[in-house]
Amino acid sequence: MNVFLDNIGVFRDGVLVTLALAAASTAVALPLGVLLAVMRVSPVEGFRTVGTVYVGIVRNIPLTVVFFFSAFVLPQLGVRFSYFGFAVIALVAYYASFFCEAVRSGINAVPVGQAEAARSIGLPFHECLRFVILPQALRSSIPPMVNVMIALVKNTAVASAFGVTESLGTMELLANRESTAVLSVLIATGLVYLAITIPLGLLTTHIERKVAFSR
Amino acid sequence: MKLFASMALLCAVCAGATAAVAQDAPNFPAGSTMERLSKAPNLRVGVKFDQPLFGLRDLSGKPVGFDVEIAKLIAGKLGVPPERITWVETSSANREPFLEQGKVDYIVATYAMNDKRKKVINFAGPYIVGGQDLMVKKGNPLKITGPADLAGRKACVINGSEGQAVLVRDYKDATVVPFDVISKCVEALKNGSVDAVATTNFILAGLVSRDPSNLELVGKPFTREPWGIGMPKSEPDLCRFAEKSLTEADKDGTYAKLYDAKLKPYLGGEGKLPELDPCP
Numbered sequence: 001m002n003v004f005l006d007n008i009g010v011f012r013d014g015v016l017v018t019l020a021l022a023a024a025s026t027a028v029a030l031p032l033g034v035l036l037a038v039m040r041v042s043p044v045e046g047f048r049t050v051g052t053v054y055v056g057i058v059r060n061i062p063l064t065v066v067f068f069f070s071a072f073v074l075p076q077l078g079v080r081f082s083y084f085g086f087a088v089i090a091l092v093a094y095y096a097s098f099f100c101e102a103v104r105s106g107i108n109a110v111p112v113g114q115a116e117a118a119r120s121i122g123l124p125f126h127e128c129l130r131f132v133i134l135p136q137a138l139r140s141s142i143p144p145m146v147n148v149m150i151a152l153v154k155n156t157a158v159a160s161a162f163g164v165t166e167s168l169g170t171m172e173l174l175a176n177r178e179s180t181a182v183l184s185v186l187i188a189t190g191l192v193y194l195a196i197t198i199p200l201g202l203l204t205t206h207i208e209r210k211v212a213f214s215r
Numbered sequence: 216m217k218l219f220a221s222m223a224l225l226c227a228v229c230a231g232a233t234a235a236v237a238q239d240a241p242n243f244p245a246g247s248t249m250e251r252l253s254k255a256p257n258l259r260v261g262v263k264f265d266q267p268l269f270g271l272r273d274l275s276g277k278p279v280g281f282d283v284e285i286a287k288l289i290a291g292k293l294g295v296p297p298e299r300i301t302w303v304e305t306s307s308a309n310r311e312p313f314l315e316q317g318k319v320d321y322i323v324a325t326y327a328m329n330d331k332r333k334k335v336i337n338f339a340g341p342y343i344v345g346g347q348d349l350m351v352k353k354g355n356p357l358k359i360t361g362p363a364d365l366a367g368r369k370a371c372v373i374n375g376s377e378g379q380a381v382l383v384r385d386y387k388d389a390t391v392v393p394f395d396v397i398s399k400c401v402e403a404l405k406n407g408s409v410d411a412v413a414t415t416n417f418i419l420a421g422l423v424s425r426d427p428s429n430l431e432l433v434g435k436p437f438t439r440e441p442w443g444i445g446m447p448k449s450e451p452d453l454c455r456f457a458e459k460s461l462t463e464a465d466k467d468g469t470y471a472k473l474y475d476a477k478l479k480p481y482l483g484g485e486g487k488l489p490e491l492d493p494c495p
Contacts, residue, residue, distance in 0.1 A: 072399075072402055072403075072406065075407060076406050080408075083392060160374070160395065161395045161396075161399075162399070163371075163394055163403070165393055169374055172374045172395065173374050173379070173393070175308065176307070176375025176376065177375055177380070178331075180334060180335060182312075
């Protein structure tokens with residue numbers, strides 16, 4: 001416990017970086033995921049193929065590999081960012097595919113009759129999607145989306161191995177420095193993640209109740 | 216030697232006392248750590264498996280390097296031939312736990328002697344003294360000659376390392392980029408994402424030795440870092456024995472021979488044993 005109090009500033013810095021990583025990545029990956037989901041249900045075959053191939057590849061390789069590409073292959077190609085930037089790129093690329101699948105599950109949950117009714121009153125595809133399908137789809141995809149967000153928060157930890165000192169990086173740093181109190185450092189780090197992810201879970205319950213609708 | 220002869224004689228007299236092991240084993244006081252280790256079926260020694268020049272596993276699976284030679288030297292003085300040594304891989308994070316849990320008998324693994332570690336384990340040595348140094352791209356395009364030149368530049372370090380602590384404390388204008396393993400720092404240096412890599416000069420020399428056409432050692436250590444042999448806190452007799460062994464090896468030229476063979480081609484300098492710290 002003393003270790004935690006003595007290093008509270010170090011822990012705080014780590015948490016702030018974790019939150020910044022998670023917030024920046026979600027802010028980009030979520031809209032990108034919705035876009036991908038729309039592509040995957042689009043009537044245009046080219047869009048469907050691109051969406052399906054992207055999700056099929058990115059979702060099925062380990063996040064660490066995506067990070068390697070971002071942090072070591074992009075610089076080789078002349079792309080210059082800070083390692084925080086590379087971490088956001090990796091997280092966005094990876095989690096966009098998961099958000100996409102969460103949204104697509106929501107879209108599939110909207111009864112076919114809704115789309116048929118929209119088409120029968122003459123709405124073109126994009127309007128049908130925008131005014132009829134997506135509002136319902138997004139509501140029912142809130143729980144899976146929060147799932148993805150929780151996973152994203154936890155997996156920002158991978159960035160610690162790629163030049164970003166977030167919460168796990170802080171843990172490694174302190175575990176090396178405070179070699180006599182490693183266990184306390186590990187426990188404190190676990191609690192830090194719980195303090196972020198548990199409220200996220202509670203938030204879902206709250207939002208679900210707010211946006212609940214009857215069919 | 217005289218003691219030795221009388222012991223051999225005694226052995227010959229007592230009928231049936233076969234002892235292939237005890238044949239050339241030195242005589243240790245009963246109940247001492249040295250006696251226990253010299254009679255144990257295996258001596259368990261912690262070394263690094265991934266550290267060029269010091270402890271690196273070769274294709275046959277056996278570790279080679281200066282640390283490994285020092286470990287063999289101590290084992291030899293204990294009367295344990297290299298075949299009876301079990302090599303255990305130790306990383307920077309698990310060295311103290313391995314000693315405290317009795318998983319190894321002693322550790323020679325790029326182990327810097329600092330006060331925090333001295334609280335939980337004993338160190339014999341230093342058997343070599345290094346320091347934090349910088350590695351840059353071949354030709355040193357940014358003309359970095361020391362940490363002061365890192366202002367506004369990016370320096371790659373291992374997260375939680377001494378190098379990181381020194382740079383953060385004394386050279387605030389440098390941007391520190393921490394990775395979990397040094398190999399990523401090397402990659403980042405080569406692709407231009409960082410301008411220098413900071414860690415112990417020996418480690419850097421090992422990295423340069425593997426890729427001399429791309430990397431270069433600045434060669435001006437800015438800290439003093441003594442490396443010792445890690446041992447359990449409960450065995451001060453082993454520490455004294457190891458220091459005596461090192462001193463003997465220095466006097467009879469064995470130490471200089473090891474240094475010349477393993478390190479001199481990369482580090483230069485003279486193979487002279489540093490002044491030893493007294494055992495606790």
